[in-house]
Every structure is written in C-alpha cells, then in structure tokens.
Amino acid sequence: MIRIRARLLVSAAAVALVVSACTAGAGLQPSSSSGGQSTESTPSATGGSTGTETSGTSGPSGSEPAPSDGTLTLGLVLEPVSLDFTTQSGAAIPQVLLDNVYETLVNQAQDGTIVPGLAEKWTVSPDGKTYDFTLRSGVTFSDGQPFTADDAVFSINYVKTKWTVNVAGAMKVVASATAVSPTELKVVLSHPDNLWLFKMTTRIGAMMSPKHVNALATEAVGTGPYVFSNWIHGDSITLTRNPHYWGSPALEKTIVFKYFKDPTAMNNALLTGQIQVITTVQIPQALKQFDDKSKYTIVDGTTNGKVMMTMNDGRAPLNDVRVRQAINYALDKEAILKGAWAGYGTVIGSHEVPTDPWYVDLANRYPHDVAKAKQLLAEAGQTHLTLTLALPPVPYAAAAAPIIVSQLAEAGITVKTTDVTFDNRLAKIFAKPYDYDLTIINHVEQYDVTTVFDGTPDYYTQYTNPEVARLEAEGLAGDNEPFIKDFQQVMRILADDAAAAWLWAFPNLMVADANVHGLPQNAIGESLNVFGLYTS
C-alpha cells in the first residue's frame, strides 16, 4: 500500500498561506518549537502557531501543477439534506461546503496546528480574552461583494442568535465582536477559552454574507476557491472553480461529489472510471480489489473518530467501576480491530486519537486478561451478568459486535444485541432516560471529550466525576501548558474509571486512481478539502 505523505496536499494557495503565516503568530503565547515539527509541543487548539511548515501543504517534488479545466468526481456516502448547516446537524454539509465554498478566519493544518485563513494574522491578549484579527483585504464573496470585518461580525453574531444546531453553543463564550475597520476585527470572550479559536476553524467559523442567509438551504455564497454550482438530489453536488478567488485558483475546474448508498456500487464506479476517488472506504476487507499500485492509490491516514463501546455509566450494573473494568479486560482490542476493520486504525484506551495534543498512549491500560475480568466481576457480585448491546446501522458496529459478544462470553458476560435505527438511537439512547446498557458509536468530532465526558450526568454516557469537570474547566481557561497537562490527566482518569470501552481510532481510508494527487492524508477538520486536488 502506498501511503500518501501528508505533504502531498498540494495547493498553490498554500504557498500564500505559508508566506503570510510567517507573520501570523506575532505576539502570541509561546508556540511550537521552531519549524513546528512535532505536534506534541503545541496544542493546536491554542492557536497562533507558526507551524505552517508542517501544514502538509508544501508542493510536490517536480513542477507545480497548473490549473486545469478537468472534472474530478469523488464518491461519498452521506448526501446532505440541505445546504444549510446552521439548522441541520450532521457531517454531510460541512464536508462539501466548508473550506471549499465557505471559508473561516483561521484554518487547521494537517498536523492540527492553526494557520491563517481569511485572517492573515491575529493576536491574543495576555488574559486570553481579547482576539484582534487582521483580515485579508481584497477578498470578495462569490456574488462580487467585498468581504469585510462587518461580515465577520455578522457571521459571529448570526451563530449566536440564529443557528439552531447544538454546535453553535461554542460561540456563546463570545461577549462581543466589533469591526474596528474593514480589515480589523476585535472579538472579546466572556472568559478565556482555549478551544474557541480551534472551534472557529469548524463550521461555526464559516464567514457568510448577510445578503444570502435567507436562502442558506439552497444557495451557498462564500469566499472560497469553489462556488456551489448544481445539485442533482439523490445523486450529486457539483462545485466549480471560483474565478475571482483571492488566493491561487483551485487546480481542478469542476469537482463532483457523487453519493452512493451501496459500498459495492461505489467500488464498481471506481473500477469502471465513473469516479476517481472513494473518499470513505466502508468495507476495508474489500480493499484487495484495488491492490494494483500502478492503477490505484490507497490513503491510510487518521481521522478524529473514536470508535467505542459506550457504557451507560449511570445505571446498574455498569455504574460499578469494577464491572466496566472487567469488560475492558475481557476485550482483546487488537483482535477486534483486525477482525472488524482489517487492522486499519489504531487501538486507543481513552477518549482521544493520536493526533490530539494531549494524547497519552493508554491502549494497554487493560491488557486482554479473562481471569482478571472474572475476578473483578466476582468482586462486584456480577458472575451472571447479562447486558444488551444496541447496534446502529453502521458498518463498524455490525463488524465489531459479533467479536465483542464472543469475547465477553468468555468472561461469563452474556450480551444480547438489538438493532436500533438512527431515530430510535436519538430518542432513546441520546435522550433521557438514556435507556441502554451498551452501544457502539464512532464519535467523530475533534476534541469532543468536553461534550462526551464532561463529568456531569447530562449526556448519554452519564459519566459523573467532579474532578474531570474541574480539570476540563480549568484546562480550557488556563494557560497553554497546564491546559495540556489537565487534559492528559482527564484522559488517564477516564481510562482508569473505564468510562467506556474505547476500541480504535478510526482511519481515514481512501482509494483513488493513481493519477489523482493532493488527497489529504488525514481527515482533520469537518471538510473534505478539494482545492488541492489535481490529476496528472
């Protein structure tokens, strides 16, 4: 298998980023080591890093590709239901529109560091509450109107007042946003929040035009390298190059996002040349048919997805830490990963992925030990334990469940599986009274530990631990270094408490025609960046 190096995300636009980035971090809290080579030294979330050299956007060896009039068709799974991510949750809309059509003030590079976007530089006040952004001049929306600090203020306030999706809550921390001049934006937070700037790289940071927010569901007017062109419902969405883009033009003129419900149909489409990229491999076992390296490239990178068996920590018998630990000891996670996902991905032991700045390797916190599991169960008085495992209709759950059931049976735990639809999952598992024992889910949001395990019983995991709540709050408000230490501590506590049975970090598995270049190695943010894609 060929691993596309991170630096293959080629974009002429990136050159502009690199150049401007050199001035970006001025006046910020101490950031990464010079050159920003390692991710551990800088939490990307604190922002202001100068580490764009590792942004994965440097050119390929050889000549720079020139913009072409070609069309590239990508195969995807989940079709958006509308173009409006202010009222519609889910990953499908930002996947297409964010960064490609809508741009953000700051972006996240492949290594997780924060780099300039529509803001060419920014400073943070020593108390961590005031952000002064300097916006690029000469940026226009695709309708020709200039993008100014007034639009940025509008966009930020619009998130606070009009967005109905829950992710908008991250903007509550903003006390005020003011346009000092057309290119100067001042944002004041009500309290320091180390994740706010990172959140501004996600959909809530999308810069919109006040003129077009009434038709967000059907139109998408942004400042990005592509413009929304056409949507054949049930089939495909087409983006075309924005001829007036402020940065270097996108390389491929037309990008088609084509949707497939059936993984075999998507594989066939690549085999017959109807699409050039499978953006999400749903059956890793089927990758064998793309073994021919002269024809196909397989990308095996990382995502922020944490595949886990969530346990209802608030309900007997799973409110007993010994029972949860026993379950973790009973699971052979390497075997699960091999059997369920053909070994692609990384075994994890807490609510983290290896690219998180606070990552601590806890994969071996509970080595596979059936005797130990039985002993813990005996101590807890649960020698004849029966649990139900709710399975949503997703491939990884279906693949992992039988292995989990048989492994837990060895430790004397009887697991009954039940199928649950997405709707029922929302109504019964994710809402009170949280009626489930075990379920399998891939939590895909980056840095979502503060949501999924916030230490209070207000989310479906029902994990309650005031110490975790305290560490998270303290970390978010504190300086950079204690922030990382606090979150590392949270990871350890979650693992010690066996708050869940984490299985594997979900891989970014893609297959492409060998002549397609510029695919992002890691699926870091919420978008599928297409402006660096080109064909040779």
Place this chain on the structure above:
Amino acid sequence: MWWQIVRRLLIFLISALVASIVVFVLLTLVGDPARTILGTEATPQGIAEMRHQMGLDRPVITQYLSWANGMLHGDFGTSFVTQLPIGPQIGERLLVTLWLVAGGMVVALVVALPLGTLAALWHRRVAGWILSGLSQLGIAVPAFLAGILLIAAFAVELGWLPSGGYVVPAADPIGFLKHMMLPWASLGLVQGAVLARYVRSAVLDEMEQDYLRTARAKGMTVWRAVIRHGMRNASIPVLTVLGVQMITVLVGAVVVEQVFVIPGIGSFLVDSVARQDRLAVQGIVVTIVVISLAVSFLVDTAYALIDPRLRRR
C-alpha cells in the same frame, strides 16, 4: 361501460382519500422529526422550539387538513428538513423512475411474449421444457442480484457500459441509453421471466379453445391461428399481470435504483424516511398510491378495448 368508468373513478377517489388519511396518521405516530433534525446533541428546549416551528404542536386534525388542502391545490408543501418544495422534487424523481420502469417493462414484454408463446406451442417438446426452466430460473433471481451480476460482467469486466448513474435524456440521449441498458435489462429480464409464465399458461388455455380448433380446421397453421386469434384473448390475463407488475416495479425499483445509483422516486422515499422528512414521505406515498390506482383504472379500461364482450355490459 360509462357507468363502469364512473364507478372506477369513484373507487379511485375514495381510495386516494383513505390512503392519504392512513399515511398521515401512521406517520404522526412514529418518531419525532424535530429531534432528527437536531441530531445527537439536541436539547429539550431546542426540540420544543423546532416542533413549534414545524407546526407539530398543532392538533393532528388541523395538521391533516392544512396538508390535504395544499395537496388538492397541487402544493405538496416545503420540507422542513431540506427546505425545498416537495412537489417539483417528486416530479423530478418520478420521471427518472418512470423511464426505468417503462424501459424495464418493454424489455419484459419483448422477452415474455415470444418466450411464453414458444413455451406454450412447444409444451410437449424438450425445447419447451428448456424455455420453462429458463423462466423458472429468471423468477428465482431477484432483480438486484441480476443487476450486480450484469454490472460485474458488462461494466467491470468488459467495460462496455457504465456501472451506474443517471443521465438526463434531453441532455445526452446516447449517454442516457448507455446508463439505462443494464438497469432495464436487470428489471426486464426478471419481470419478463415472471410474465413469460403467464403468457405460456394463457396461450395454452386458448390453444384448447374451440375457436382455435375451428381456425385450424379451416387450414390455418397452429402458429398463424395462435398469433391471429389466440394472442388477443390470451392478452387479457397477461395484461392484468402486467398492470400488477408495473405497480410492483414502480415501488420495488428502489432496489435496482440503489444498485445502479439512480436517483428515482424509490431512493427519494427511502432517503426521506431515513431523514424523517414527514411531508416528503406523505407526498411520495400518496403519489405512488394515486399512480397505482391510475394504472389499475387504465388496465380495467383496456380490457374493454381488447375484449368487445366487456364493452357491451
């Protein structure tokens, strides 16, 4: 005959009304669209607000009446989920499926008529048994499996035809035909196999009739007699089956649509159910019901055209 048509029309209207009520009531019983829209991190307040926006907090009868009133004026409403008008989407998707079904049924007829007739004429010969066996095999193969096999052979292995997708015929007629070949074949071969069984038994029935013996006694060959006189009579049961098949295929095309990635009405229904788009589901189901009723209405009327005996009543 006119009374029959009026009676049929009445049945048609009452069925449509009952169907719309049943669909509406059933859908209000399942799930909460507001919750679906807001996703895994929804707050109770957010859900209540969304329910109000969507008008879900009104009495069910009020909801039904305002919806039914819109439908009567040709207004299917605007989806709360996609925020798109539903009527034009149904039209767009339905057209795709109608192309698929129409082509598939043509293939089915082209396969079934000669095959069934030959199987009947040769029913005492080995060739006839082989034809019967083939149609039996065709019945056993589901359309989606036929589709997968056809894709594997003609798209992936030989590379003659695309493995899926849809092209608007007006934009690219040749591309349209290329894309539809395999879906038509997989629908048509399977339905054709089923239909061939009916054609065979219908023709066999007619072959035993007195009028055919008379025709042969007057010097006609078996072939000529069957084609000239038998076919017309045999076509009545065949037409009935054809009507039922068309309705089945219209709804069942979703499976073939999935395999061939065709954005038809079936996929639209499945998507809308998945995203709890209640208005869209209601609109689609009522549309399909109306079409089904219309098809049976047409089939009944066609009997009268084919068989003069039915006209006189």
